[in-house]
Amino acid sequence: MALLDYFLRKKDKPATTASKAKERLQIIVAHERNSRNKQPDYLPQLTEDILAVLRKYIKVSDESFSINLDNKDGNLNVLELNIELHDEQGKG
Amino acid sequence: MARIIVVTSGKGGVGKTTSSAAIGLGLALKGNKVVLIDFDIGLRNLDLIMGCERRVVYDFVNVINGEATLNQALIKDKRVSSLSVLPASQTRDKDALTKENVGKVLEELGKTFDFIICDSPAGIEAGAMMALYYADEAIVTTNPEVSSVRDSDRILGMLASRSRRAELGLEPIKEHLLLTRYSPKRVADGEMLSVEDVEDILSIPLLGVIPESQAVLKASNAGEPVILDTESDAGQAYQDVIDRLLGDTVDFRFLQTEKKSIFSRIFGG
Numbered sequence: 583m584a585l586l587d588y589f590l591r592k593k594d595k596p597a598t599t600a601s602k603a604k605e606r607l608q609i610i611v612a613h614e615r616n617s618r619n620k621q622p623d624y625l626p627q628l629t630e631d632i633l634a635v636l637r638k639y640i641k642v643s644d645e646s647f648s649i650n651l652d653n654k655d656g657n658l659n660v661l662e663l664n665i666e667l668h669d670e671q672g673k674g
Numbered sequence: 675m676a677r678i679i680v681v682t683s684g685k686g687g688v689g690k691t692t693s694s695a696a697i698g699l700g701l702a703l704k705g706n707k708v709v710l711i712d713f714d715i716g717l718r719n720l721d722l723i724m725g726c727e728r729r730v731v732y733d734f735v736n737v738i739n740g741e742a743t744l745n746q747a748l749i750k751d752k753r754v755s756s757l758s759v760l761p762a763s764q765t766r767d768k769d770a771l772t773k774e775n776v777g778k779v780l781e782e783l784g785k786t787f788d789f790i791i792c793d794s795p796a797g798i799e800a801g802a803m804m805a806l807y808y809a810d811e812a813i814v815t816t817n818p819e820v821s822s823v824r825d826s827d828r829i830l831g832m833l834a835s836r837s838r839r840a841e842l843g844l845e846p847i848k849e850h851l852l853l854t855r856y857s858p859k860r861v862a863d864g865e866m867l868s869v870e871d872v873e874d875i876l877s878i879p880l881l882g883v884i885p886e887s888q889a890v891l892k893a894s895n896a897g898e899p900v901i902l903d904t905e906s907d908a909g910q911a912y913q914d915v916i917d918r919l920l921g922d923t924v925d926f927r928f929l930q931t932e933k934k935s936i937f938s939r940i941f942g943g
Contacts, residue, residue: 598863598864598865599864599865600861600864600865600866600867600868600871601864603819603820603867603871604867604871604874604875606820607820607823607824607867607875608874608875610824611823611824611827611875614824614827614828614831615827615831618831618835626841643769643772644772644773645769645772645800
């Protein structure tokens with residue numbers, strides 16, 4: 583009965599699952615935003631420049647090209663380029 | 675100038691297509707010329723929600739490949755003449771859409787329509803990127819649930835870095851939060867993230883809150899966007915979204931559980 587529940591309700595309720603969800607989300611979202619913003623300002627322009635040079639020699643679509651700057655162990659930066667070549671390209 | 679609005683989310687199944695259909699139809703009912711584009715290449719579904727699946731002859735990819743003109747591919751809505759649908763293709767050709775050819779189609783549509791609503795596929799692959807690339811505004815559809823909120827935040831990151839506006843250094847995409855499948859009772863019971871929780875985490879302006887509603891499934895069963903069900907809570911909540919998109923200030927509804935009477939408080943139920 584609701585009336586009984588009311589009187590038997592514990593004074594200090596445990597944390598609700600919703601508040602747990604919020605707490606977990608705040609932590610993970612803040613973490614992910616940090617790693618997103620870590621990308622240096624020059625990266626978009628660098629991407630454009632590299633693509634321009636590549637396109638002098640081979641056909642590269644925007645989709646088959648990716649660039650990534652990774653920070654490994656905090657003291658080693660790795661610039662990673664991925665260029666997908668189609669079969670008939672890159673031979674000549 | 676047409677307003678290009680992408681309906682996006684990252685996560686699948688949160689209500690992008692339902693919302694696109696309701697918002698497109700709602701804007702058209704207010705006298706705007708609206709085109710709804712299904713960007714989910716390979717998994718066409720907007721046509722089904724709009725109830726025009728048997729009238730699809732040509733699709734988005736046909737237009738891009740020059741196999742049909744835009745006018746041949748656009749399906750005019752039978753309920754509202756100022757609304758058209760551009761269906762997705764069903765053949766999986768992931769390279770069909772490029773920035774260049776999508777840009778051309780949008781430019782052409784912009785000449786006749788006031789609103790271009792882009793229904794994004796789930797995920798963060800090429801199709802989703804293409805749907806958001808040209809957007810002026812984004813409706814980030816989110817369920818009050820951890821994975822959906824996290825994915826929405828990732829999409830916000832994409833909007834800020836991978837869109838045309840970001841690349842050209844223009845004014846950023848205007849972001850709107852649309853919270854769907856909201857259950858005030860579960861929020862009151864501490865089982866569901868509240869509107870304020872999600873706003874806190876994503877920190878973007880709230881456009882609307884659509885309550886969890888049986889009307890949504892009924893609407894998709896019938897191919898009648900839920901905004902046409904004016905009796906339903908979800909239909910009314912979408913109507914408020916339309917008013918806000920058109921610049922009105924409307925109070926948020928359906929955020930509280932109905933007040934229980936003294937009788938039911940004492941005797942339960």
